[in-house]
Amino acid sequence: MLNAAIDKSLLVRILKRLLEFGISVYLILILIILITGGFETGFLGLSIRATHLFTPVKILVPLIILRVLISTDIKQGLLLAVSLFISLCVMEVALRIWDPPIAKPEMGQVHRASSIFGWELIPGAAGVGSLGERYQINSAGFRDIEHSLEKEAGVPRIMVIGGSFTFGMGVNLEDTYPKQLERVLNSTKRRCEVMNCGVVAYNMWQHYEMLKKKVLPYRPDLVILTITADDITRSVPPYKDTDEYKGENPFEKKGFSRVMSHFSLWNFFENICALYSYKYRYRHGKDYMKGIEERKKVWGPANPTDSNYKIMSGKIEEQRRKEFSDKLKQFVMTAKTGGAEVLMVFIPDSVQLNDPHMQAINRIVGQICRETGVPFSDVTPFLEAEKDHGALYLFPFDAHNSPKGLSLIAESIANQIIKLGLLSLKN
DSSP: OHHHHHHHHHHHHHHHHHHHHHHHHHHHHHHHHHHHSOEEEEETTEEEEEOOTHHHHHHHHHHHHHHHHTTSOHHHHHHHHHHHHHHHHHHHHHHHHHOOGGGSGGGSOOEEEETTTEEEEOTTOEEEOTTSOEEEOOTTSOSSOOOOSSOOTTOOEEEEEOSHHHHTTTSOGGGSHHHHHHHHHHTTTSOOEEEEOOOTTOOHHHHHHHIIIIIGGGOOSEEEEEEOGGGGGOOSOSOSOGGGOOOOOTTSOOHHHHHHTTOHHHHHHHHHHHHHHHHTGGGTTOGGGTOHHHHHHHHSTTSTTOHHHHHHTTOOOHHHHHHHHHHHHHHHHHHHHTTOEEEEEEOOOGGGTTOGGGGHHHHHHHHHHHHHTOOEEEOHHHHHTSSOGGGGBOTTTOSSBOHHHHHHHHHHHHHHHHHHTGGGOOO
């Protein structure tokens, strides 16, 4: 009996030391992440990576609770457990009553799966982005203010279709280029209505579906189709029959995270940690987020196997080119049948500026537009004219355009609209 008691006491002491060691390790790890913003390194062929606060915190909390429990008797342990549970419930209820965006999944989920588009914006949804920008989706499923189906007499309606650059990643609605375009055109002494129909990560086939299903019912006078380099690679939908395709929201939480996302307290701490990790991601392996020169090292000729480099340098399969060309022809024909003119706009990635070799895709798209008979505007020269290219982007926090860059894009598009006489806006 004595030996059994000694063995049990020894095991408890060993367990305590192990728990204390684990707590110390994770406290140090959290401190390092807080100081450095995260790190990624290698040791003896192994990759050592710590970039997100939430992972060590999730492990640290149970370790602390277990260490406290084995140091108390059963009665005290139960009392502690009940007190902790009640405290968590009180905080959960308080957060649900307060209902801040930071206590919602992904700080407000604004996307959902769609059998037509793959995913789409949720009408009426609201959220906050990683840079503090606010997202408000109107009743039609656009990131814009409310617009009536009926057009105001004498006011041309422009609808802009595109991906994340059009949606406005990292900026508020008023700083997106569709809204800035509206202000520029209104300064020409003829009022216009410009609607932002951009959705993050959409490609050519989704742009076409957007035109048919959501844009044409608003009877636009002009549809601006804005694409970036990778839009040319995905022009065919992943389905033949939408009855068999359910779509998938790429921004949706899955598995254990999806279950826990029903708790506001969990979301609150996870989002705080995610924001911190996002802010400093350029410090831990995301070199292409540090700035334009660092991005060129990852996406440029120095890394010829990178898919982004291949696309921008024009190394695309003929089949993909044909699919894009065919879809663009469908797009233009459908728009004109609906009574709308079309203007194609190309927005470059920062690595393409002042690099003709990386602008091969621009020329390919321009040629396809000429073959299709649709006006084409490449805003690249307009951005290249700016001396400080870094000021045109949100580096090191995001690779999308800054409000200044978006203002130049808006000005470039407005100039092209006036030059071509679209909407009868000639001076």
